Amino acid sequence: MDVIVVGGGIGGLATAAFLQHRGLRARVYEQARTLRPVGAGIVLAPNAVRLLRRLGLTDALARRALKVRTGWEFRRWQDGAVLFSQDMTECENLYGEAAWLVHRADLVDVLLSAIDPGTLHLDHRCIGVRQSATHVTASFEGRPRALGDLVIAADGIHSPIRDSLIGRIPARDSGLCAWRAMIPAERLPDRCLSPTQTLWLGPGRHLVHYPVSAGRTVNVVAFTPASPGETVESWTAEGEPEDFRREFAGWAPPVGDLLDAVTEVSRWSVLDRSPLQEYVHGRVALLGDAAHPMLPFFAQGAGQAIEDAGALAAALLETEDLTTALAAYTRVRVPRTVQIQQASHDRAAVNHLPDGQGQKERDHAFTTRDSLRDSAWLYDYDAQAEAREALAAVAGRRRAMGGGVGG
């Protein structure tokens, strides 16, 4: 098995790491010339950390990340009243793993350390894939083609490979724009530095913050109404700190502490896309944001890419029949990721309720939740075990129908 991975982000690197870890050949082709430290904060929940542990990466993660002490701490915009919070230290007892707060660049570095030297090819922009019954070829701008058994399209939210296979997924404007800033910890008071994933909820907008990079930096992400016609969807688009502050004028003092310290901010529009029903097209499998671009309100984008990678590798390692392995991948990953896409979609309206009856009911509902145990469906999930189960089911069905198609 010779696997070509297009995209050296979280999903692509994780895929290569899982495959190489078990002796399969995998090469990663990334369009960027260098892996610059791009991005900001990412929450890694137990469902993803469980898989990274199998790659032996949790010590490296611990050196660069922070364990979440309190998670999903929802606060009221006006006075900072805590509406809900979860003691995330319990995650280890309940789910066997902690949740971590990590800078995207640190996570990329940690994954890179698990990849065989010489298997990441930078400055390779994929411009097309062609497949036959026996192999698949990826073409790159100004570079030789790569030939393999399987292409993993881990080329992100704007996936050119996905677009070439099924056309562009129509993007709906969510009416929101996102803001993101990174603030050095020394510029902030202690109350902004605890390893808490804090979410401030207010009418039409919300703001999230938590420390990353072992506590040296605080990540701030916020969502506010977009301006008419605003459609740039890029993690690196620039915004104005003054505009950012204006969006949250009058909010409780800790929000002011954070925003007063912002000197640079990025701002982009948030687009929503409907789920796909199929992630595999012949010898090409979509993975991560290319397969299931999701609104960021459930903090699972990176986690789901890692789950995809672990599941795909588990399926490929269990059988030499590529068709069966890929059928199992789709069977197990589509329902799981669609559920999370939908949950992320629904969260926007709930987070942004205007003050009034609906908001009071939401805030009351927070008090009746059984906290962390409600998250078992998300955190207790073992993507590799599920993939092996799906594989057994697919292989059984194929046997019953008179045999599979070799690959």
Ligand SMILES: Cc1cc2nc3c(=O)[nH]c(=O)nc-3n(C[C@H](O)[C@H](O)[C@H](O)COP(=O)(O)OP(=O)(O)OC[C@H]3O[C@@H](n4cnc5c(N)ncnc54)[C@H](O)[C@@H]3O)c2cc1C
């Ligand atoms: C610059 C950047 C910053 C981000 N910042 C954050 C953040 O702060 N917080 C957060 O939660 N999430 C962030 N994300 C998104 C997050 O990393 C993903 O949602 C998640 O990790 C899913 O990973 P992925 O591998 O599917 O996609 P990504 O991590 O987006 O990786 C896709 C990769 O594919 C490469 N690529 C695209 N087209 C081609 C091509 N034609 N040929 C070769 N390579 C190609 C891209 O350069 C990129 O490296 C960021 C993504 C990017 C690209």
